[in-house]
Amino acid sequence: MRLKHYTARSMQEGLRLIQKDLGDDAVMLSSKSVVLPDGTKGVEITAAVEKFTPAGNPDRSKKGPLSADEYKAGSRYIAPESVEEKLLTHGITGKVARKISQAIKALEGSGFETEDALEMILGKLINFQIPSKVLTNGRPVVLIGSTGAGKTTTIAKLAVSKVSAKRSIGLITMDNFKIGAKEQIKIFADALQVESRAVKTPQELAKEVAHYKAKQKDYILIDSAGLNPFSKDRMESLQKMLFALDNPYILLVLPANLNMQELANIPYAFKGMELSGIIFSKMDETHYLGGIVNAAIESQLEVCYATDGQNIPQDILELDPKSLARKLLQDIQLPWENK
Numbered sequence: 470m471r472l473k474h475y476t477a478r479s480m481q482e483g484l485r486l487i488q489k490d491l492g493d494d495a496v497m498l499s500s501k502s503v504v505l506p507d508g509t510k511g512v513e514i515t516a517a518v519e520k521f522t523p524a525g526n527p528d529r530s531k532k533g534p535l536s537a538d539e540y541k542a543g544s545r546y547i548a549p550e551s552v553e554e555k556l557l558t559h560g561i562t563g564k565v566a567r568k569i570s571q572a573i574k575a576l577e578g579s580g581f582e583t584e585d586a587l588e589m590i591l592g593k594l595i596n597f598q599i600p601s602k603v604l605t606n607g608r609p610v611v612l613i614g615s616t617g618a619g620k621t622t623t624i625a626k627l628a629v630s631k632v633s634a635k636r637s638i639g640l641i642t643m644d645n646f647k648i649g650a651k652e653q654i655k656i657f658a659d660a661l662q663v664e665s666r667a668v669k670t671p672q673e674l675a676k677e678v679a680h681y682k683a684k685q686k687d688y689i690l691i692d693s694a695g696l697n698p699f700s701k702d703r704m705e706s707l708q709k710m711l712f713a714l715d716n717p718y719i720l721l722v723l724p725a726n727l728n729m730q731e732l733a734n735i736p737y738a739f740k741g742m743e744l745s746g747i748i749f750s751k752m753d754e755t756h757y758l759g760g761i762v763n764a765a766i767e768s769q770l771e772v773c774y775a776t777d778g779q780n781i782p783q784d785i786l787e788l789d790p791k792s793l794a795r796k797l798l799q800d801i802q803l804p805w806e807n808k
């Protein structure tokens with residue numbers, strides 16, 4: 470059994486597509502709202518198909534799920550024990566790795582291929598969200614996190630993508646700490662020809678958000694100063710700023726290349742900030758994804774975006790169960806190792 474994803478403008482159109490492509494035997498597993506490349510709303514439907522020929526079409530000559538032998542002979546089959554080993558190599562906790570391998574074993578009987586089974590399990594364990602839920606019109610989005618986590622760069626990536634999609638944005642920086650931080654946002658805003666503001670106090674922050682709301686900006690993106698999450702004073706002053714906002718969407722930018730213990734600690738340290746979600750940054754600077762998987766599962770914060778490089782705006786991606794499952798099953802290849 471394989472999973473196949475279809476994107477369409479409406480549920481009806483999606484179901485028509487699935488029927489045309491897979492015939493009447495296709496089973497619809499789930500659907501979710503998505504934003505289509507042209508910025509309009511659409512739907513993504515996941516369907517299960519019995520078996521694919523190499524051309525990608527279902528093999529209609531055979532009915533019923535794959536037999537256990539056929540399934541295990543498939544090139545995409547990975548034994549649950551090997552999956553557990555791969556997950557442990559990534560640094561996923563023993564308890565979670567075992568739980569996942571047991572669930573994969575249980576799904577073997579339904580004929581799901583390993584990557585698809587892992588995709589479904591990750592979808593249940595992690596609170597994945599779609600971008601249109603994370604970035605909603607008019608709701609202030611604030612990026613917070615440790616120093617150098619990638620907050621400003623990520624704001625810039627989000628801002629460029631919204632401006633390219635012809636949406637209006639207002640930028641605010643609360644960074645009064647780092648030398649040149651205000652100028653960084655200003656230069657960037659001028660290049661994009663969007664408004665930017667630098668604020669020092671909770672009152673100023675509330676005033677500037679109200680200003681952008683009055684101007685009906687589609688997106689209000691707020692950058693903050695990097696801070697040591699274990700410093701009580703700095704955390705308290707950030708909290709005071711955030712309290713000035715009405716219904717903010719607060720995202721923690723968490724570098725994927727931090728050590729495992731701190732990846733688990735930092736979402737806890739920021740807990741008092743009423744976090745909504747996490748953006749994993751610097752995915753390109755690590756080969757081991759266990760730390761982010763553990764943090765996502767333990768915190769149950771919403772996960773949507775990840776960043777994988779310094780290039781603005783290209784190096785931002787949607788982290789979904791499918792891409793994560795694929796990354797976890799790939800062999801870890803360090804650049805200096807021979808293929």
Ligand SMILES: Nc1nc2c(ncn2[C@@H]2O[C@H](COP(=O)(O)OP(=O)(O)O)[C@@H](O)[C@H]2O)c(=O)[nH]1
Nearest residue numbers: 616617618619620621622695751776777778779
């Ligand atoms: N390799 C890599 N570098 C990044 C990524 N995101 C940001 N950076 C770099 O990390 C450094 C700190 O980024 P910055 O956005 O200023 O962090 P901030 O202090 O949280 O605002 C800069 O050199 C960025 O170019 C990423 O996803 N991958």
Ligand SMILES: [Mg+2]
Nearest residue numbers: 620621644695
């Ligand atoms: Mg910054």
